[in-house]
Amino acid sequence: MKPTAWMVAVTLVCGLACTDPARAADRAAAAPPSTELGRLSGDLQALARRVGPAVVQVFVSSVVPGPQRGEAVGGLLSRQRGSGSGVIVDAQGTIVTNAHVVAGARRVQVQLAEPRPGSPGRSILKPAGPRHEARIVGMDIETDIAVIKIEATNLPKLSFADSEQLRQGQVVLAFGSPLGLESSVSLGVISSTVRQIEQDSPMVYLQTDAPIHPGSSGGPLIDTGGAVVGINTFILDPSVGDAVGFAAPSNIVSAVVAQIRQHGRVRRGVMGARAQTVTPELARGLGLEQDWGVVLSDIYPGGPAERAGLRPGDVVVSLDGKAMENGRQLDVNLYRRTAGEEVLLLVRRVGEEKAVRVTLSERPGDFDRLRALVRVEDHLVEPLQILGLTVDPQLVQSIPMRQPFGVLVAASTGDAPPGGAPLVPGDVIRAIGRTSVRTLDDLRQGLAKYPAGAWVALHVEREGRMTYVAFELP
Helix, strand or coil: CCCCHHHHHHHHCCCCCCCCEEEHHHHHCCCCCCCCHHHHHHHHHHHHHHHHEEEEEEEEEEEEEEECEEEEEECEEEEEEEEEEEEECCCCCCEEEEHHHHCCEEEEEEEEECCCCCCCCCCCCCCCCCEEEEEEEEEECCCCCEEECCCCCCCCCCCECHHHHHCCEEEEEEHHHHHHCCCCEEEEEEEEEEECCCCCCCCCCECCCCCCCCCCCCCEECCCCCCCCEEEEEECCCCCCCHHHHHHHEHHHHHHHHHHHHHHHEEECCCEEEECCHHHHHHHHCCCCCCCEEEEEEECCCHHHHHHCCCCCEEEEEECCCCCCHHHHHHHHHHECCCCCCCEEEECCEEEEEEEEECCEEEEHHHHHHHHHHHHHHHCCCCCCCEEEEEHHHHHCCCCCCCCCEEEEEECCCCCCCCCCCHHHHCEEEEECCECCCHHHHHHHHHHCCCCEEEEEEEECCCCCEEEEECCCC
């Protein structure tokens, strides 16, 4: 195998450290200036020059409920400012960042890395790039990905790589503005290609030891070819010197970005079946030919899998030609598929294999996306500590509900009121006591009639059932 520049550099360093110091110094003095280590350094410098112009700094100002650090707004709300990073993915000003960077933002600005045209650009202390006002195209809370847009053309851009081709130990660079230090770059490797932070969640992350800090969120993780393999998202235990960094894989990011650009939101496709990993014990009990793989343990009534003719006990051999080895792998591969997309399953049933085409339907109860529709200053219901939306025909079309009126709970901003059960995203408030609620104004005006300390009962639709939620007003 031909040694890479990285391997040669490591060999050179080890050789100088492990031999006689005097002879090593003599050899170093006699060595030509062009070494493998020098070429590696030059390659990294060229990569940084090529990638850097497409990495931006994102500035946000937002309004949050309650007394927070920041500028007070009328006692009830406080204005806060923050920053993060982003990456330009098309020359017309489309930028990818993290949802948590821009969530709740009242104003978003983007500062480009390149100075304005006409600047000589010879100083190492280059002038700041121009700032542009940005609008939020859409965001996906579940993957923590957002798409924003500035009005500009002919911008430098980066492309997405295939994150499934990444391998543990592969060299990557993290770009961004850690702690507000714009246009920073750090070097590391892929520590793991698949990290599942929440048990049973289909969302997976890349783990890297390339240093990532607050302010790096939304910046790109880059391979040595200059393509985006991930979006830097969060770190674990930042109090420790070397925090562990995680990035959303480019394959998931690119799918989310494509859906946001097309629909303004993510329409996740589901198959309507539960995939379970085959164990040796399960294989013996079911009489399966192999003691590994994926078996469908449940087919949901009326779902795509049932309509396609799949049955409990079917063993999934492959998805779109890719072999399936465990249940989590199938869930992860379906996770980035969109509603209406067709997938091809090869299943084994009683010793016979058959190809089954399944058209995915939209995942029900996907309430996280509602947060992208609300702003604190417009939708806060302070006594309930919720952000609410007046039910309209568009909401009725996308979220099943028994009656087309009321206030939909899009997000919760605090704990449950004293003595009462919390309202949860997806709840539809239909009445205060015996008074009907049809709009957000109705809800606010109805609550304003009660004095502090009064007990109030809301009539709420939750998961298709009507229930009362009682609490004491603060």
